[in-house]
Amino acid sequence: MAKGEGNLVLTVVVAGLLVAAALLGARAAYEFSHERIEMNQRARLVARLNSVLGPALLNRDLTTTRLSFSDPALLGSATPIDVYVLSDHGQPVATVLSSVAPHGYNAPIDLLVAVGADSSVTGVRAVRYRETPGLGDLIDHEKSRWIEQFRGKTLLAPPREAWLVKQDEGQFDSITGATVTSRAVVAAVKNALLYFEQHRDDIYRAAEVAAASEHEPSL
Amino acid sequence: MSPASNNLRTAVVDGLWRNNLTFVQLLGLSPLFAVTTSVVNGFALGLATAAVLLVTNTVISLVRHVVVPAWRVPLFVLVASALVTVIDLVTNALFNDLHEALGLYVALIVANCALVAQADTVASRRPLAEAALSGLATGLGALGALVLLGGVRELLGHGTLFAGLPMLFGNRTDGFALNLPFSGMLIAVLPPGAFFGMAALLALRARLMQPRAAAPR
Numbered sequence: 001m002a003k004g005e006g007n008l009v010l011t012v013v014v015a016g017l018l019v020a021a022a023l024l025g026a027r028a029a030y031e032f033s034h035e036r037i038e039m040n041q042r043a044r045l046v047a048r049l050n051s052v053l054g055p056a057l058l059n060r061d062l063t064t065t066r067l068s069f070s071d072p073a074l075l076g077s078a079t080p081i082d083v084y085v086l087s088d089h090g091q092p093v094a095t096v097l098s099s100v101a102p103h104g105y106n107a108p109i110d111l112l113v114a115v116g117a118d119s120s121v122t123g124v125r126a127v128r129y130r131e132t133p134g135l136g137d138l139i140d141h142e143k144s145r146w147i148e149q150f151r152g153k154t155l156l157a158p159p160r161e162a163w164l165v166k167q168d169e170g171q172f173d174s175i176t177g178a179t180v181t182s183r184a185v186v187a188a189v190k191n192a193l194l195y196f197e198q199h200r201d202d203i204y205r206a207a208e209v210a211a212a213s214e215h216e217p218s219l
Numbered sequence: 220m221s222p223a224s225n226n227l228r229t230a231v232v233d234g235l236w237r238n239n240l241t242f243v244q245l246l247g248l249s250p251l252f253a254v255t256t257s258v259v260n261g262f263a264l265g266l267a268t269a270a271v272l273l274v275t276n277t278v279i280s281l282v283r284h285v286v287v288p289a290w291r292v293p294l295f296v297l298v299a300s301a302l303v304t305v306i307d308l309v310t311n312a313l314f315n316d317l318h319e320a321l322g323l324y325v326a327l328i329v330a331n332c333a334l335v336a337q338a339d340t341v342a343s344r345r346p347l348a349e350a351a352l353s354g355l356a357t358g359l360g361a362l363g364a365l366v367l368l369g370g371v372r373e374l375l376g377h378g379t380l381f382a383g384l385p386m387l388f389g390n391r392t393d394g395f396a397l398n399l400p401f402s403g404m405l406i407a408v409l410p411p412g413a414f415f416g417m418a419a420l421l422a423l424r425a426r427l428m429q430p431r432a433a434a435p436r
Contacts, residue, residue, distance in 0.1 A: 022300070036312035037311050037315075
């Protein structure tokens, strides 16, 4: 048969068959993978939460409750962010805020900021960012230890007016060549602490309510 | 040699080398530039691309006498997107770290113009075996290019080779990565490095082809 011919009826039949095959294939792939994907995501989240908890809280049997809070000014995001409260038999021991540093160099930086029950930072991680490779991306814990400097800090030590990088007369090291990034992260961690300070009771109460209404721990 | 097997041979040689998707047709460059920061990334995306090409070419060739030409591209997109969805879901489930590293680019295979070109110029005109082989060879040619550029950039940019193999082959391959005693030139893994690396590889290929170019085709 010469090129350029074809049969419209047969074409429609073939198209129908291909649509059916495509749907079946996609459905089968979804059935095969969705549980594993959920498991992977959960494992990733647990690993991330563990990475920001201090060594004292690791390997303890903590209940994780996921909450949602919104505060564009302090949490850096126009949309509600996830807040995880980790508690030990009903007693909150740490709160992890997935806050955003809105003024990253190329794009907002998604952070995890963990605050212990004593209001000190137990750890910070940059989980998603588009900072310049080799400079701004040193905020990534896999690439440098810069982000470790927040551990143990509170809004009292250093005092809150010193929550700035050293160039701005603050107390935090900045990454050479990535002052904008460093400023963004320092400010975001400070703001997360401020938010926690102002809303600690709301957060803990919401966690209690959520825990009470759920039979299973959310993680 | 029979004309049929001659055609098959041509399909393989064209796909892999003479008409290489990346180095000769210069198609599908945006995923090439985006993911080739390491050998493993390049290999994974190349494999996915080759698989999609093989299947789309096979299907389009199968229905080539039946389907009205105007319907060919939409049907091709349907097949390719279904396949890409499957690959995307399965890599997300089984090779989660790799899936994170490749980001959107697995899903974007469907928008790879190289695939449309193959479907239109080869699959819709050639018999099944030839179209399938051509798709596979073209895909493997692209895979070669992705791995090569990934290797060059990883070596120069990170000072490593084959880092991240466990993402694809499990922890047995953990110690397999090559670590060179230098930390790498950052530029090689930044976007400009992709262009520099590509230019160097193109120049190298041109150089290799020089004596043969003089001979009559």
